[in-house]
Structure formats: structure tokens, C-alpha cells
């Protein structure tokens with residue numbers, strides 16, 4: 001018998017195609033699926049776990065479309081630098097990570113994501129030191145332990161400094177080794193099923209750290225095995241200059257030439273896009289992971305999010321790695337997306353409901369999971385966030401969706417992932433966060449000591 005969970009007496013923002021909301025409603029979860037959603041009291045279901053939603057807003061769980069979990073143990077460094085300077089400072093430190101460090105860092109970052117309402121997260125891991133064990137397996141173990149739905153990307157770098165790239169030579173891998181490891185990751189981990197808790201994507205790191213051959217071959221492998229493609233694109237003006245001088249075109253033109261536009265591709269950042277690039281992304285269904293906090297932390301620029309949404313490009317939100325977003329908090333992203341969009345495009349550039357939609361359905365679309373997650377609809381997977389809006393910080397804010405998006409980050413009354421309770425009464429229940437904090441501090445100190 002599937003366990004039944006009833007969440008009642010809460011406001012509900014379903015983020016379904018009609019934008020259906022209930023001032024006082026309910027959701028019934030059976031096993032890992034949403035069985036009922038509606039206004040007023042729940043139907044009689046017999047014995048069930050009951051969650052009192054009074055004073056709360058229920059939304060779909062948030063979907064994080066760009067992240068580097070390992071960076072949780074390299075926060076607070078290179079705090080006043082451009083992206084390229086910041087990378088130059090951090091590459092030598094990142095060279096010291098191994099699978100144990102990644103497991104600790106990922107657990108800390110994933111617990112922070114859970115505590116901030118995130119139910120599905122991706123990760124983009126591209127640092128594979130030669131004696132570092134299996135970082136991808138380590139973060140997959142961590143995600144299963146914390147209990148989040150996980151889309152890790154097997155990242156890669158094969159263009160070292162001596163060949164004109166940005167990363168130091170000892171941090172890059174050989175093309176053949178990358179392709180073999182990528183194929184193995186897909187065969188070992190990727191689950192294409194509706195209920196999947198784990199899906200793999202392939203993700204060469206960026207135009208300035210990989211060869212065109214790796215981009216072409218990764219795309220061919222991803223398409224042969226039915227997984228998605230991800231990378232960084234058009235994050236900074238420096239990257240534009242790099243592509244202009246190395247390839248004689250914009251970053252978007254470069255990727256388009258290599259076959260990297262399509263409904264199976266999503267890009268992190270996409271800050272510096274011209275109209276042609278936005279049109280091409282809309283026509284091909286190429287997605288964007290907008291990372292407003294990270295973009296601001298690195299002074300990278302303000303993305304044309306409102307233009308992307310208006311053009312019909314699938315847009316989700318991402319926290320990015322914690323080395324450029326120390327909070328790593330998913331609920332900050334819709335607020336920052338709205339603020340950045342309005343600062344760029346005026347008061348009508350983005351509504352609070354669009355901001356919530358980007359953080360939920362937008363992310364689901366970008367990850368190819370619009371049928372399964374991202375909204376509260378009967379038959380979808382039970383990934384739900386119940387936000388407490390009756391504390392001193394939020395009580396009296398007119399409209400619960402506005403309170404969630406524009407108010408400070410509220411505590412979670414509950415977070416369900418695949419029907420399983422991961423957070424309850426503001427506490428992550430799947431790991432001991434005090435132990436995680438101590439392990440993170442130890443791993444960070446050890447990594448810094450190793451780098452000298």
C-alpha cells in the first residue's frame with residue numbers, strides 16, 4: 001500500500017498552465033505521485049500522514065538548473081575579481097579535491113538547497129584530478145542521502161593553458177578519456193523513467209576550457225545515448241572577447257556551428273546575447289539556466305531574461321557554484337531574477353508569478369521534465385514545498401506568492417521529494433546538519449592547507 005499524505009488548510013500556487021491558485025486548499029499525495037489538488041477541505045482518504053498547512057503556502061518544489069556542488073568548500077575566496085581572475089585564483093585550489101572532499105561539499109550544498117525549497121537539482125562537475133577517485137559517484141551518493149532528485153552533469157575540460165585555454169594543464173583530461181568516462185557514467189547511472197531520481201547529462205565546461213572536438217564528440221555521444229547537453233555560455237564580456245579573438249564570432253555563434261543548439265541543450269548564464277542568438281534559441285528550444293545571484297557576485301552583467309521569456313526560450317533558475325554564490329539558497333533566485341529583470345527592463349519586465357514559474361516549471365522544462373515535475377497537478381511526482389508565511393517576517397504581507405518571492409526567505413514547514421519528507425519544521429531530516437557543518441569546515445581547512 002502506498003503511503004498517503006494529506007496537506008490541508010494552506011494557500012496553494014499550483015503553477016499549472018492556467019496559473020490555478022487556491023486561497024485555502026489541499027493536496028493529497030499517494031506514494032510518490034500527486035493524487036488530488038483543489039480548493040477547501042481534502043477528500044476523505046482514510047489513514048494518512050497529515051500535514052497542517054495553516055499559515056503556509058504550498059508550491060511546487062524549486063528546480064535548480066545550474067550548480068557546482070564541490071565549490072561548497074571553496075566559498076569566500078577571490079571575492080572582488082572578474083570571472084577569469086576568479087578562475088585563475090581557484091583552479092589551483094580545486095586541483096586538490098578528491099571524492100571524499102566532493103562527498104562532504106556536495107552534502108553541505110545539497111542540504112542548503114533542500115532547506116531553501118529545492119527538490120530537484122542539477123550539478124555540473126568538471127574537475128577530475130588524476131588521483132581524485134570518482135567525484136561523480138561521490139556526489140550521487142550524497143544526493144541519494146540528502147534525498148533530492150538529481151541531474152548531475154559529467155563535465156570536462158581538455159584545453160589547458162599551453163594550448164590557449166584558461167585552466168592549468170594538469171587540470172585537463174584527454175579527449176578519449178573524457179568520452180569513455182562520459183559513456184560509462186550514462187550507462188551506469190542514467191535513468192530515463194518518469195519517476196527517475198537520477199539522470200545524467202554531458203557538459204564540457206565552457207568555450208574557453210574545451211576544444212571544439214570535445215564539444216562535437218560530446219554532442220554526438222549525448223544524442224546517441226539520449227541524454228541532455230549543458231555548458232556555460234556568454235557569461236562575461238571577457239568570454240565574448242576570447243571567442244572573438246579565438247574563433248572570430250560570438251560564443252552563441254560558435255556553439256551553434258558545433259551543433260549545440262536544440263531542445264536537448266541548456267546553457268548556464270547566457271548573459272551577453274544579441275537578438276539573433278535569442279531568436280535562434282527560441283526557434284530551436286534551447287534552454288537557459290539564469291543565475292542572477294552569481295552573475296551579480298561576479299559582476300558579469302544582467303541577463304536579458306525578460307526578452308528570453310518573451311521570445312519563448314525555456315528559462316530556469318540556478319544558484320551556480322557556491323564559490324560565486326556563498327548562500328547557495330534556491331529561494332533567493334526568483335527574487336533576484338525579478339529584481340534584475342526590472343532594473344534592466346522596468347516595472348513590467350517580470351511579475352512575481354513569472355519569477356515563481358521560472359523557479360519551478362521553467363526549470364522542469366529546461367531539464368526535460370515538464371511532464372513529471374514543476375507544477376502541482378494530478379499524476380505528477382510529489383515534489384512539494386510548504387512555506388511558513390505566518391511568522392513575524394511575513395505575516396501581513398498581502399498575497400502569499402508576493403510574500404514568498406519578495407519577502408525574506410521563509411522557513412519550510414515541509415519539503416517532500418518524490419513523496420518523501422526531506423525537511424520538516426525548518427529542519428533537514430535526512431542528514432544531521434551540525435555534523436555536516438563540522439565536516440565541511442574540516443574539508444575546507446584541509447583543502448586550503450593542501451594548496452599551501
Ligand SMILES: [Zn+2]
Nearest residue numbers: 232268320321
Ligand atoms: Zn557555473
